[in-house]
Amino acid sequence: MVKYDAIIIEDSPAVCIRLKEFLQKLDFAKIHVAKNGNDGISAFKEYLESSATPIVFLDYNLPDMDGLSVIAQILDVRPETRVILQTAREKSDEKVREVISYGAYKYLAKPYGFDDVREIINAIAREDEQLGDATKDFEIIRAFLKSHTRVSMAMLTDYTGKKKSDIVTILDDLQKTGAIVKSGSVREISCEKCGTVRVKQFFNCPSCFSYNFKKETVIEHYSCGNISAQRTYKNEQCPECRGLIKMLGVDYRVLENFYVCNDCGDKFPELHWDFRCLHCNNKFGIDQAVWRESTDYKIISV
Ligand SMILES: [Zn+2]
Ligand SMILES: [Zn+2]
Ligand SMILES: [Zn+2]
DSSP: OOOOOEEEEOSOHHHHHHHHHHHHHTTOSOEEEESSHHHHHHHHHHHHHHSSOOEEEEESBOSSSBHHHHHHHHHHHOTTOOEEEEEETTSOHHHHHHHHHTTOSEEEEESOOHHHHHHHHHHHHHHHHHHHOTTOHHHHHHHHHHTOSEEEHHHHHHHHOOOHHHHHHHHHHHHHTTSEEEEEEEEEEEOTTTOOSOEEEEEEOTTTOOSOEEEEEEEEETTTOOEEEGGGSGGGBOTTTOOBOOSBTTTEEEEEEEEEETTTOOEESSOEEEEEETTTOOEEOTTTOEEEEEEEEEEOOO
């Protein structure tokens, strides 16, 4: 089996120790532990200079930045990085899908055990082995299907590099056995320059386009107009005018789920987003995106 390196970005020491033990049992080579997003990202950049891309285990709730922000900053440097996101089990399925669509490779629900981690690492190892053996079309397609719940023809051609005519025969066989089911057609965003659907969505600050941001609850002080994170209002005092905030709705309001940029300090309710082509590295906005239509397949069991 291939030996992997790992970076654990997690602020809970207990979770770190357990995960590190699991990874040691799975024969990982280098394992780095980072307590926050910043440390994790610098460690990631150092790894890239000296060794192969590490697998990143990321806690969604970090003290210094949002999980999404860490994913964006890592994928910005190395788009093919596998980021395994750890978050609480009660998070809804929709949340998970959202996070996966932001570029996380897999999702690990806390609390998790050794077998859960091993399963993910085995899947990665299988994918890597099959990518190495380019002659076995069927195995390549199957490995790709295994790590998805649905795929489109465009995804299959663009991610595997196989011709549509070759893929169709394989998919026909898989349909006959009930392993996959055709489910109409789907429109997907593709690169305006090279046409591939191998694109990733990136979220950033609408003012300075930095990927370094954090989700926060912010307070708006009506009389002076200051908007800043709740934690900056120490002892109920506005950090801008030093006035006291007294009555909710009368002299201040609380805005949940705001984002605060760690670089320029701007606050905003919605993140800006754009796309990055994993093939030609073109960066483009939704307005420039080209929608590509192709057949969609639901994966039952392969
Ligand atoms: Zn492109
Ligand atoms: Zn004020
Ligand atoms: Zn900014």
